[in-house]
Structures are given as structure tokens and as C-alpha cells.
Amino acid sequence: MLKIRKLEIDIDTIGNKKFGANYTFNTNRLNIIKGSNHSGKTTIVSAIFYALGMEELLGGRNTKALDSILTSVVPYERNEYQINEASISLELENKNKEIITIKRYSKHVDISPKIAFIYESKIDDITLNTENKTTYIHDKGSAKNTLGFYKFLEGYLNYQLPMVPSYTEGEEVKLYLQVIFNAFFVEQLKGWTDFFATIPNFGIKEPKKRIIEFLMNLDAREFEKSKFEYEQKKERLIKKWLLHIESLSQSVEQISANIEIEYSEPVSVDKFRDSKLNIYFSNDNDIENEDAKINLLDYINNKKDELVRIEAEIDKPKSKSDEKLFNIRKKVKKIARKISKLNEIISFKSSELISSKQQLQKLSAEISNLTDLQKVRNLLNNNTYTHNLTKNICPTCQQKISSSFHTNIDVMGVDENKAYLKEQEQILKVYIKALEHEIEQQKEVKNFLQNEYTETQKIIQYLEKDIVSNLNLSSYKKTIDIKSEIELLERVENYKNKIKAELLILSEEWKRNEMNRSTYEMSVEDSQKITQLETYFKNYLQTFNYGSKDDEQIFISKKQFERYFPIVRIDGKDEKIRINSSASDFVRSLWAYYISLFKTSKDYDGKHIGLMIYDEPAQHAMNESDQKAFLESLALLDGCQSIVFSSFEDKDNSPVGQEKFKNMISDIDESNIHVIEIKEHSIEIIN
Amino acid sequence: MELKITQKPISINSNSRIFYRIIILLLIMHYTGRSKNKRVPLLKIHLLVWALQSIDRQKLLLTAKENDYRTSIGIWNIDINTNKALGYMYEDKLCNIDKKNYELTEAGKNLVEAILEDKELFKDERDFLSSIGKSLSDKKVMKLRDMWIS
Numbered sequence: 001m002l003k004i005r006k007l008e009i010d011i012d013t014i015g016n017k018k019f020g021a022n023y024t025f026n027t028n029r030l031n032i033i034k035g036s037n038h039s040g041k042t043t044i045v046s047a048i049f050y051a052l053g054m055e056e057l058l059g060g061r062n063t064k065a066l067d068s069i070l071t072s073v074v075p076y077e078r079n080e081y082q083i084n085e086a087s088i089s090l091e092l093e094n095k096n097k098e099i100i101t102i103k104r105y106s107k108h109v110d111i112s113p114k115i116a117f118i119y120e121s122k123i124d125d126i127t128l129n130t131e132n133k134t135t136y137i138h139d140k141g142s143a144k145n146t147l148g149f150y151k152f153l154e155g156y157l158n159y160q161l162p163m164v165p166s167y168t169e170g171e172e173v174k175l176y177l178q179v180i181f182n183a184f185f186v187e188q189l190k191g192w193t194d195f196f197a198t199i200p201n202f203g204i205k206e207p208k209k210r211i212i213e214f215l216m217n218l219d220a221r222e223f224e225k226s227k228f229e230y231e232q233k234k235e236r237l238i239k240k241w242l243l244h245i246e247s248l249s250q251s252v253e254q255i256s257a258n259i260e261i262e263y264s265e266p267v268s269v270d271k272f273r274d275s276k277l278n279i280y281f282s283n284d285n286d287i288e289n290e291d292a293k294i295n296l297l298d299y300i301n302n303k304k305d306e307l308v309r310i311e312a313e314i315d316k317p318k319s320k321s322d323e324k325l326f327n328i329r330k331k332v333k334k335i336a337r338k339i340s341k342l343n344e345i346i347s348f349k350s351s352e353l354i355s356s357k358q359q360l361q362k363l364s365a366e367i368s369n370l371t372d373l374q375k376v377r378n379l380l381n382n383n384t385y386t387h388n389l390t391k392n393i394c395p396t397c398q399q400k401i402s403s404s405f406h407t408n409i410d411v412m413g414v415d416e417n418k419a420y421l422k423e424q425e426q427i428l429k430v431y432i433k434a435l436e437h438e439i440e441q442q443k444e445v446k447n448f449l450q451n452e453y454t455e456t457q458k459i460i461q462y463l464e465k466d467i468v469s470n471l472n473l474s475s476y477k478k479t480i481d482i483k484s485e486i487e488l489l490e491r492v493e494n495y496k497n498k499i500k501a502e503l504l505i506l507s508e509e510w511k512r513n514e515m516n517r518s519t520y521e522m523s524v525e526d527s528q529k530i531t532q533l534e535t536y537f538k539n540y541l542q543t544f545n546y547g548s549k550d551d552e553q554i555f556i557s558k559k560q561f562e563r564y565f566p567i568v569r570i571d572g573k574d575e576k577i578r579i580n581s582s583a584s585d586f587v588r589s590l591w592a593y594y595i596s597l598f599k600t601s602k603d604y605d606g607k608h609i610g611l612m613i614y615d616e617p618a619q620h621a622m623n624e625s626d627q628k629a630f631l632e633s634l635a636l637l638d639g640c641q642s643i644v645f646s647s648f649e650d651k652d653n654s655p656v657g658q659e660k661f662k663n664m665i666s667d668i669d670e671s672n673i674h675v676i677e678i679k680e681h682s683i684e685i686i687n
Numbered sequence: 688m689e690l691k692i693t694q695k696p697i698s699i700n701s702n703s704r705i706f707y708r709i710i711i712l713l714l715i716m717h718y719t720g721r722s723k724n725k726r727v728p729l730l731k732i733h734l735l736v737w738a739l740q741s742i743d744r745q746k747l748l749l750t751a752k753e754n755d756y757r758t759s760i761g762i763w764n765i766d767i768n769t770n771k772a773l774g775y776m777y778e779d780k781l782c783n784i785d786k787k788n789y790e791l792t793e794a795g796k797n798l799v800e801a802i803l804e805d806k807e808l809f810k811d812e813r814d815f816l817s818s819i820g821k822s823l824s825d826k827k828v829m830k831l832r833d834m835w836i837s
Contacts, residue, residue: 366700366701369701369707369809370701372808372809373701373704373706373707373710375805375808376706376710376802376808377706379801379802379805380798380801402705403704403705403706404699404703404704404705405703405704405705405708405768405771406699406703409697410694410695410696410697411696411697411698411699411703412696412697412698412699413696414704414706416696417698417699417701420698421698
């Protein structure tokens with residue numbers, strides 16, 4: 001709770017002329033500061049904002065938001081007086097009836113506007129010796145440190161400001177007083193354009209919602225947090241559930257069985273406990289009943305029975321042809337050795353054959369070269385070409401030279417060489433033929449041996465059959481197969497039980513989580529508060545003659561869209577009230593909303609300070625009777641101090657204007673209203 | 688006992704025969720030589736002589752041709768015998784030397800013409816050389832040489 005008891009402005013000018021203002025307010029009901037447009041009403045509004053460190057709501061820090069009359073020059077009787085020193089003192093009272101005075105200089109030679117002095121006494125009791133506390137404004141820490149002004153004010157208001165989400169993901173910032181005060185103070189330039197129109201930027205995410213949550217003690221953040229936790233847990237449980245089922249299906253696939261599960265997605269434990277989770281084989285043998293299913297457990301038992309039966313059938317083997325078998329095995333080994341030796345020989349000869357054929361090819365090429373040379377030589381001899389070179393005569397010295405580059409070696413002539421090579425060719429051809437024949441023969445031998453080898457193998461098999469009865473052999477194999485199959489099946493069965501246990505735990509968690517689930521957008525308590533706010537709001541709209549939309553179309557939003565703020569529902573679609581109201585109707589909705597906020601906060605023991613300051617609330621040529629309704633509503637607010645600054649379109653205190661104003665407040669009980677009329681100027685000469 | 692050793696003539700590869708080499712050189716100049724006089728630089732002659740000595744080398748060069756000789760074919764060897772043969776040819780007035788280029792004389796050209804008349808003569812060599820043809824310019828030979836070290 002905060003009440004403004006008194007405002008004092010002191011201005012010392014050079015030349016010792018003193019100016020000032022002094023206002024006393026009714027702390028419980030409506031105060032009206034009435035004055036014409038040039039009377040300096042706004043100077044008073046800004047002085048109050050300034051003294052409370054709320055000048056940012058006017059659009060500037062420190063003295064930037066103030067009129068020059070508080071910071072540099074006082075115009076008076078056509079003269080201008082330079083200000084030497086100017087201060088604003090505001091006497092306040094809180095819930096605990098502690099009366100303090102905040103004094104802040106708007107001009108001083110030494111004291112910066114960032115300093116505010118706090119006196120624990122009334123304005124009139126302050127002397128030069130009165131103790132005070134010096135606090136600083138706007139510098140870093142002014143909202144957190146003990147010497148910070150806002151920290152002091154927070155304590156004085158009995159507030160504990162929460163940390164709220166910042167625009168920077170994951171970070172939190174303090175919900176500053178300058179943000180909250182938007183719900184109490186409405187200045188005239190921007191204030192009437194939107195709900196909480198002048199919030200300074202402190203990096204707070206969705207500050208308007210945070211203001212309402214704070215003032216009405218809503219548990220929205222806790223609620224949203226738990227809702228988020230529910231969703232996350234739900235998602236995690238679904239993932240785990242699916243994972244378990246997937247891994248079970250995979251192991252069931254290994255044994256080519258089928259899986260039958262009633263809940264492939266998470267359910268509460270009550271449903272899951274007795275639900276079906278079966279692994280079965282479809283019975284192919286049962287032709288009459290195609291749907292016949294054999295449970296895995298039954299299947300395993302069947303296999304076990306079969307194993308016992310087969311094991312009983314197996315006899316001990318009796319042998320008589322052991323020796324025979326041994327000898328034949330020896331023979332087989334011998335044959336195998338022979339075959340491998342033959343293979344070696346054949347491959348060696350084959351490679352010999354290949355290289356011989358290559359050699360033959362080279363020889364033939366050489367022979368054809370020589371033939372070509374012969375032809376050229378003959379051609380030249382038969383013609384008129386008389387080149388020495390063709391006759392192996394040196395062109396330079398005309399002596400006989402070697403026919404080759406090997407000058408020191410006697411080489412064969414072309415003809416001779418050709419004949420020589422031809423002879424070699426002949427020999428090579430014969431050799432190749434012989435090789436081919438030999439390889440052919442050896443291959444035949446090998447084939448013969450190979451046949452013998454396979455024949456003998458057959459004999460061995462036959463003999464083996466003789467030793468061990470055919471039935472026993474297959475039975476041995478079968479027992480091994482069945483044993484390993486049973487082992488695999490049992491592993492799958494065990495795994496199924498394990499998964500079922502896991503799913504049971506998950507379904508318990510699911511049940512617990514579902515109990516935390518809330519289908520509502522907000523908690524029941526919050527919802528009640530908002531409904532109350534809505535009721536008040538709609539009542540006031542009617543009182544103020546709001547006419548843009550029907551009563552049934554208007555709500556206070558409980559959904560994410562415009563949460564906590566008025567909306568208009570058109571054809572089931574929610575829209576902001578601002579774009580669906582005429583300009584003056586929107587101002588009516590602002591009046592209604594701000595008053596309703598106070599009333600709801602009061603009903604639910606919220607944090608509204610019980611102080612409202614409205615600068616020129618009658619925007620857009622507001623109807624006189626509606627203004628009247630507004631003032632009457634304010635005057636009737638129990639426990640709320642309201643200060644309304646307005647000219648009431650009374651430009652020069654004309655008798656007609658006075659009459660109008662009188663009419664406007666005629667129905668308000670005198671004890672509920674305090675009118676301060678500014679005659680000429682809000683700042684007056686003192687001496 | 689008396690031992691008498693007489694030297695007998697030996698068989699040699701036709702590639703070692705001067706006459707064969709001369710014919711190869713004539714064919715190289717005829718098929719790949721520049722302008723009317725069939726001018727060919729020495730390095731290119733060596734390259735083609737080297738290539739003609741094996742099928743693999745011929746394939747390598749023909750593959751390089753598809754790529755316009757932009758990839759290295761490695762180093763080819765310089766056969767001193769080719770230089771000898773060219774010397775004989777010069778003395779026998781089959782070719783002329785102009786700076787580092789060899790070119791065919793009229794006599795040389797006539798000789799080639801005579802050989803070419805028989806389509807079967809040195810068919811493999813002719814096939815290879817005609818497919819190389821004019822594609823292997825002197826500049827490209829220099830570039831292939833530069834790739835020895837780069």
C-alpha cells in the first residue's frame with residue numbers, strides 16, 4: 001500500500017526569488033487536480049513521478065522528463081528567473097502507517113538527480129538537522145543494493161519482487177518497480193494508447209503478463225513449470241515404451257515367431273497389469289484351423305518332450321568293418337596325393353606351353369619383318385634406285401660395311417637369317433605339339449584318378465552307414481539341434497518377461513505422471529481470480545457506456561493469446577479489444593481494466609498499492625456523463641487513493657465550465673472527494 | 688689334337704639392321720613429318736622409334752593421343768643407332784638436316800613411295816604411324832619431354 005500525503009516543490013532562483021507549490025492529498029479517496037491546459041498540471045504529475053523515481057514512465061531518465069520550470073527557468077510576470085536550486089519532496093505513508101518523505105533535487109549545484117534523500121518524518125517536520133538516508137537512482141544496483149532507491153522503495157511497499165524470465169533464453173531478471181507501476185500510473189501522452197503502455201525496457205519477457213501475475217499473486221509460473229515437466233516426462237515415457245517393444249520384436253523375429261501386444265503405447269498400470277503380451281507360433285500343421293496359435297512356452301515344452309523321445313531311441317553303435325574302413329581310407333589318401341602331384345606337373349607344362357607359344361609369335365613377327373626387307377631390297381634392285389645403303393656400301397667411303405649396327409660382329413644376311421629363323425620356328429612348332437599332347441595325356445590320367453577317388457569316397461560312406469545305423473546318426477544331429485533351439489527360445493521367453501517387468505514400471509510412472517496432468521490453461525485459483533477480474537471489468541464497461549461490442553463477446557483471456565487481458569471473441573476467434581473498439585471505447589476499457597485490477601487485487605489480498613494516478617483520463621472528447629461515472633467509480637473505491645489530473649475542457653474557468661464540473665461531481669459524497677483547483681499556475685511565487 | 692675355331696655369322700633382330708632402321712625412319716618422316724618436306728625433329732624421331740619397338744609402347748602412345756598428349760608417357764630412350772642411320776641416310780642423300788629437323792629429299796620421298804606401293808609391306812608399322820599421323824606436333828613432343836622432370 002502506498003499513499004501520497006503531500007507534495008512540496010521548492011525553487012530558489014538567482015536573485016533570491018523563491019517559487020514553489022504545496023499540495024495536500026486525501027489519502028483514501030479521489031483527488032482531482034483541476035486546471036486549464038497551461039496551468040502546469042503536468043508539472044505536478046511529473047514531479048510526483050520524479051519523486052518516486054518513476055520518470056521513465058514519462059519517457060526519460062532523471063531530469064529529462066521534467067519541465068524546464070523544475071530544472072532551469074521559471075517564467076514569472078514576463079520575466080525569466082534562472083533556477084539556482086530546485087527540489088521535490090513527497091510525503092508518503094505505507095501499510096504500516098510509516099510516514100516518510102522522499103526529497104529529490106531537480107537542480108542543484110552539487111547533488112545529482114540520481115540521488116534521493118529519505119527522511120523518516122513529515123515534510124513539515126524536516127529541519128536542517130533531520131537525519132536522512134541517501135539513496136541512488138538508476139545506477140547499477142539501485143534495485144538490488146541496500147543503498148539503492150528502488151531497493152528501499154521495494155521494502156517500503158512490503159514487496160518482494162520476483163525474478164522473471166528474460167528475453168535471453170534461460171536467464172532471469174528482476175521484475176522492476178518501474179514496470180509494475182504501469183498498473184498504477186497513467187500519463188497522458190502515451191498512457192491511454194494501450195494497457196501498460198509505458199513499460200521501460202529491462203529485457204523482461206512478456207512484462208505485462210508478469211505485472212498481472214505479480215499483482216494478483218497468480219501461480220502461473222509454477223503452474224506452467226509443472227505442466228512443462230508433465231509433457232517432458234510423458235514424452236520420455238513414450239520413447240522408452242516404444243524402445244522396449246521394438247527390442248522385444250527384434251528378438252522375436254530371430255525365432256520367426258509373432259508377437260501380440262495389447263498396448264503398444266504407454267497406459268496406466270491398472271490397464272497394463274492384466275493386459276496381453278504374448279509370443280506365439282502360428283501352427284502350420286493344423287490345416288483345419290488356420291488361426292491355431294501355439295504359445296511360446298507351450299512350444300518350448302513340446303520341444304523338450306521331443307528331445308526326451310529321441311534320446312530314448314538312440315542305441316550304442318556296434319562295429320565289425322572298422323579295419324576295412326581304415327584300409328580304404330589309406331587308399332583314398334594315396335589317390336589324393338597322386339592327383340595333387342599330377343596337378344603340379346600339368347600346371348608346369350601348361351605354363352611352358354604358353355611361353356613357347358609366345359616365343360613362336362615373336363619368331364613369326366621377326367620372319368615377316370625379314371620378308372618385308374627382302375621385298376624392299378628386290379624392289380630397289382629391280383628399279384632405278386641406286387642407293388648404296390641397299391647394297392651395304394658406305395655412302396661416304398664407298399666401302400663395304402656391316403649390314404647391322406653391330407659393326408664388329410659378323411651377322412647373317414637377311415636371307416640367311418630368315419632361313420635360320422624359319423628352321424627355329426619349325427622346331428618350336430614341333431615342341432609345342434609334343435607339349436600339348438603330353439598335357440592331354442596327363443589330364444586323362446588325372447580324370448581317371450579323380451573318378452576313382454569319388455568312387456572310393458562313396459564306399460567309405462557306405463561302410464560308415466554300416467557301422468552306425470542311419471537312424472542313430474540323424475538322431476544325434478537332431479538332439480543337438482533341438483537343444484540349441486530350446487536354449488534360444490528360452491532366452492526369448494526370459495527376455496519377454498524382463499521387458500514386461502520394465503513396461504510395468506513404466507506404466508506405474510505413467511499413472512503417476514497422468515495424475516499430475518492438468519487439462520486447464522491455468523490453476524483453479526488463478527482461474528477464479530481472472531473470472532472475478534472479468535466480472536468487474538464487464539460491469540465497469542457497462543457503467544462507462546462501452547458500446548463497441550456486446551457484453552457476451554468480451555472476456556478476459558485465460559489462454560496464451562493476450563492472457564489476463566480483455567479480448568473480443570468474434571465467431572469463435574479471439575482478438576484484441578483495442579482493434580475492435582472505437583478510440584473512446586478503448587479508453588473506457590482502460591478505465592474499467594485498471595479499476596477492476598485494484599478491486600480484484602483487493603478481494604484476493606493481492607499486491608496493488610491502492611494508489612492510482614490518471615493524467616487526462618478523458619481522452620477523445622469523452623462524453624460528460626461517462627466521465628462522471630468514472631469519477632464516481634473512483635470515489636467509491638474503498639482503500640484506494642486516486643489522483644486525477646484534468647482540465648475538464650474548462651479552458652479559462654468560464655462559468656459554463658465550472659457548472660459542468662460541478663455537475664460532474666454532484667453525486668459524489670464530499671468526504672470521498674478532494675478537489676484542488678489550480679487558479680493560474682501550479683508553481684507560484686512564495687516571496 | 689687340334690682345335691679350330693671359325694667365326695660363324697649370327698642371327699640378329701631385324702631392329703639391329705641398318706636397312707630396317709632406315710625404312711622405319713623413312714616411314715616416320717613420311718607419316719608424321721610437317722609440311723611438304725616432311726620435317727621431323729630428332730627427339731620426335733627417337734620417341735617414335737622407341738614406340739615402334741613394342742606393342743605396349745604403341746598402345747601407351749595411342750592412349751596419350753586420345754588425351755591430346757596431356758598426360759606423361761614416361762621417359763623414352765634415345766637409340767644412338769638411330770643417329771647413325773640418319774647419318775647414313777644423309778650421306779646417301781635420302782634426307783636433309785635443317786637445324787634440328789630432318790626432312791626427306793626427293794630421293795627419300797621416291798623411295799618411300801616405292802615401298803608404300805605394296806600395301807602389305809611393314810603393315811603394322813604403317814598402321815601405327817598413320818594413326819599417330821600429324822596429331823603429335825613438335826610442341827607436344829616438347830611438353831611430353833618436360834613431363835620427365837615435373
